[in-house]
Amino acid sequence: MTNLFEGKNVIVQGITGAHGRFQTKAMLAAGTNIIAGTTPGKAGQEVEGVKVYDSIKDIQETQQIEISVIFVPAPYAKGAILEAIAANVPLIICITEGIPIHDMLVVNNALKASNSVLLGPNSPGALLPGINKLGIIPASMSLKGNAAIVSRSGTLTYETMAGLTDRGIGQKYVIGIGGDIIHGMGYKECLELFENDPEVNQIVLIGEIGGQDEIEAAAYIKQSVTTPVYAYITGHHAPAGVQLGHAGAILGNDNESAAAKSQALGEAGAHVASTMSELVQIVANTTTP
Amino acid sequence: MKLLEYEAKRLLESAGIPVPTSLLTEPSDILPTPLLLKSQVPAGGRGKAGGIIVVNTPEELKPAIDKLLNLAIKGFTPKTLLAEEKLNIKKEFYLSILIDRQSAGIKIFAHKNGGVEVEENTNFKSWSINDKKRAEQIGQELADYYEVPDQTFVLQDLIENLYDCFIKNDATLIEINPLILTEENNLIAGDCKMTLDDAAAFRHDWNFEEKPAEANFVTIDPDGNTATIANGAGLAMATVDAAYEAGLKPANFLDIGGGANEATLLKAFKRIVEYKNLQAIIINIFAGITRADEVAKAIVSAKKQIKDLPPLFIRLAGTNYEAAEKILTENNVALLPDLEATLLAAKEVIHD
Numbered sequence: 001m002t003n004l005f006e007g008k009n010v011i012v013q014g015i016t017g018a019h020g021r022f023q024t025k026a027m028l029a030a031g032t033n034i035i036a037g038t039t040p041g042k043a044g045q046e047v048e049g050v051k052v053y054d055s056i057k058d059i060q061e062t063q064q065i066e067i068s069v070i071f072v073p074a075p076y077a078k079g080a081i082l083e084a085i086a087a088n089v090p091l092i093i094c095i096t097e098g099i100p101i102h103d104m105l106v107v108n109n110a111l112k113a114s115n116s117v118l119l120g121p122n123s124p125g126a127l128l129p130g131i132n133k134l135g136i137i138p139a140s141m142s143l144k145g146n147a148a149i150v151s152r153s154g155t156l157t158y159e160t161m162a163g164l165t166d167r168g169i170g171q172k173y174v175i176g177i178g179g180d181i182i183h184g185m186g187y188k189e190c191l192e193l194f195e196n197d198p199e200v201n202q203i204v205l206i207g208e209i210g211g212q213d214e215i216e217a218a219a220y221i222k223q224s225v226t227t228p229v230y231a232y233i234t235g236h237h238a239p240a241g242v243q244l245g246h247a248g249a250i251l252g253n254d255n256e257s258a259a260a261k262s263q264a265l266g267e268a269g270a271h272v273a274s275t276m277s278e279l280v281q282i283v284a285n286t287t288t289p
Numbered sequence: 290m291k292l293l294e295y296e297a298k299r300l301l302e303s304a305g306i307p308v309p310t311s312l313l314t315e316p317s318d319i320l321p322t323p324l325l326l327k328s329q330v331p332a333g334g335r336g337k338a339g340g341i342i343v344v345n346t347p348e349e350l351k352p353a354i355d356k357l358l359n360l361a362i363k364g365f366t367p368k369t370l371l372a373e374e375k376l377n378i379k380k381e382f383y384l385s386i387l388i389d390r391q392s393a394g395i396k397i398f399a400h401k402n403g404g405v406e407v408e409e410n411t412n413f414k415s416w417s418i419n420d421k422k423r424a425e426q427i428g429q430e431l432a433d434y435y436e437v438p439d440q441t442f443v444l445q446d447l448i449e450n451l452y453d454c455f456i457k458n459d460a461t462l463i464e465i466n467p468l469i470l471t472e473e474n475n476l477i478a479g480d481c482k483m484t485l486d487d488a489a490a491f492r493h494d495w496n497f498e499e500k501p502a503e504a505n506f507v508t509i510d511p512d513g514n515t516a517t518i519a520n521g522a523g524l525a526m527a528t529v530d531a532a533y534e535a536g537l538k539p540a541n542f543l544d545i546g547g548g549a550n551e552a553t554l555l556k557a558f559k560r561i562v563e564y565k566n567l568q569a570i571i572i573n574i575f576a577g578i579t580r581a582d583e584v585a586k587a588i589v590s591a592k593k594q595i596k597d598l599p600p601l602f603i604r605l606a607g608t609n610y611e612a613a614e615k616i617l618t619e620n621n622v623a624l625l626p627d628l629e630a631t632l633l634a635a636k637e638v639i640h641d
Binding site for chain 1: 492
């Protein structure tokens with residue numbers, strides 16, 4: 001199986017915007033092979049030496065695309081994702097925050113009828129230290145190695161990654177699946193990727209209140225994951241029915257709570273921490289350098 | 290964003306879904322009786338709290354209006370009252386359409402027993418609907434389920450219009466409860482709850498009484514002794530968790546977001562100092578997109594501008610940490626090495 005995240009031909013949609021420009025520079029600095037970018041009406045321009053096209057189709061006339069990273073603003077993000085799906089881009093990573101839910105329903109239906117995989121939206125993207133930086137996860141705080149991190153939260157991803165790096169524990173994958181209600185890849189797909197990669201020797205899963213994704217992840221861990229899993233669920237003291245930052249972080253039923261999710265993960269065999277620092281500590285304690 | 294009943298019913302009506310004849314009242318309005326006078330508050334359990342009055346004669350109207358305008362329901366006093374025709378009820382059903390997180394699609398839920406006790410119901414009937422074409426079949430099955438076969442065409446129309454209304458308004462929930470079947474055999478939306486997606490505000494001309502709920506600043510305990518400031522939703526939640534674990538009483542959840550600057554932080558400080566038992570402020574920033582030196586400058590500026598600021602306990606890490614450390618040290622602001630040390634130090638100053 002080819003690993004989508006190790007694809008070499010990367011494009012940036014929305015490359016001429018402020019975020020697109022800044023992050024293109026950072027991705028190039030981390031060694032990502034960005035072959036082109038798009039912004040409708042801006043063909044012929046260059047951003048950090050990367051050629052800008054009007055559309056993905058125009059790029060595909062001469063080059064093959066393996067990954068697209070999207071920084072297009074929320075009102076136009078649906079169109080950008082649909083364009084990437086229509087162009088059969090294998091891996092689409094959407095960083096954009098604040099996309100309307102109904103737009104994501106349309107995207108989700110198009111995804112089901114395609115072979116494309118979506119990560120995000122409202123995601124920091126993915127970082128494979130030394131291999132690929134696909135999004136906004138700061139490469140300077142990472143270290144190449146064999147751990148794999150998956151999270152719904154950007155800052156907790158960075159925090160965990162930096163904590164592991166400080167203790168000399170490197171990472172093969174650092175992936176943010178995004179904080180929205182309707183999203184692409186979930187924990188399960190990431191766990192599957194990690195479990196099937198012989199280089200990965202430990203998995204760190206960070207979850208939060210709201211939804212059932214972590215409960216489903218627990219069921220998958222129990223059934224199919226043999227790599228050790230370390231987990232932390234944030235929002236233990238969240239009031240019910242109130243949105244905490246992320247669109248998806250609303251505590252509805254009891255089974256969406258941090259306690260219920262921690263319990264399910266524990267029963268599935270994961271090592272569950274009750275705070276962030278404990279999480280990094282238990283990973284470090286069981287790692288033999 | 291949650292709409293009030295009269296706002297939701299206006300959207301239903303413009304989608305072609307029958308609602309009772311109604312007027313919004315001012316105390317001077319004269320309306321035909323009998324009628325229902327309903328308090329427009331963003332809270333459930335309104336009927337049980339006395340927020341709906343049956344007005345039988347014109348003489349009863351004025352006292353009923355005065356009563357409702359002064360009746361607080363779960364802390365909310367209404368700005369608006371809705372006066373509606375009193376329907377002759379034969380049956381009450383439940384009907385809703387919502388975004389279903391698990392299937393990442395739209396679902397319709399129904400129950401043949403509608404009304405205030407609907408939460409006690411089990412075995413709701415549900416259908417996935419990701420296309421208007423499904424309305425015909427769902428309407429047919431709904432007529433069978435509600436046991437009103439003569440309403441099949443009406444229900445098919447209703448589902449189609451409900452789906453249109455849901456899509457057109459970027460709704461995440463429309464709940465019609467009860468859906469009333471009158472003695473005259475009309476199906477009418479007796480009450481309606483509607484929630485719209487705040488993220489879609491850019492493409493609508495929304496002007497409702499309730500404003501979007503603020504997701505980034507949430508009070509957890511107004512009597513808490515410790516305020517928290519963090520960046521990123523996850524880190525902000527984790528900071529609250531850790532503060533509880535350390536034995537502090539966090540007053541709030543606050544995510545200042547990516548790229549936070551001096552203005553953002555000053556605004557946050559000004560809101561936080563309103564908590565009456567506040568004795569410590571925890572700042573936990575992991576700078577990714579945000580730059581730690583910007584945060585440091587904002588902290589220094591806040592200390593100068595806000596009088597009687599409780600002691601700050603600060604943990605900073607990430608992008609431009611060295612520059613931040615320099616700024617804070619020059620201004621005699623202490624930095625703590627990690628969140629644990631920060632919480633422990635805060636605990637020292639708490640005295641209750």
